[in-house]
């Protein structure tokens with residue numbers, strides 16, 4: 001965290017090559033927002049380090065794209081009839097920053113990297129996106145629906161982060 005003074009009226013924050021810079025007005029040495037950000041960054045770094053450490057223990061699955069498609073379709077059939085959800089379209093492709101996404105038109109997109117996940121996590125990702133067709137945001141209601149099927153969803157979410165690092169480290173995208 002770097003602090004700089006500049007001829008400005010209000011404090012601002014700039015992110016340069018992964019480092020946070022606090023730009024403060026000339027006569028200001030400190031602003032409470034600095035503590036908030038410092039804390040947030042430390043938390044994020046800890047999360048990432050934990051995920052990296054855990055990644056060393058994970059094993060990657062290997063399915064071909066056809067198997068991935070078949071499995072996604074099977075899970076969607078199962079869950080959508082159970083929850084009476086209508087899915088319009090299922091897409092499997094490369095996604096840069098997430099495992100899956102859903103659109104308001106009822107189509108679900110999944111990351112090709114699902115191929116490396118173990119079954120439990122695979123199921124979770126599919127279920128996670130599908131439930132977004134009932135509840136768009138990560139509300140309390142959303143997580144309670146999720147926990148009906150995946151009471152361990154917090155652990156899975158953490159592990160998914162580890163898988164993410166592991167897969168990307170190996171350049172398997």
Ligand SMILES: [Zn+2]
Pocket residue numbers: 128132138
């Ligand atoms: Zn979500």
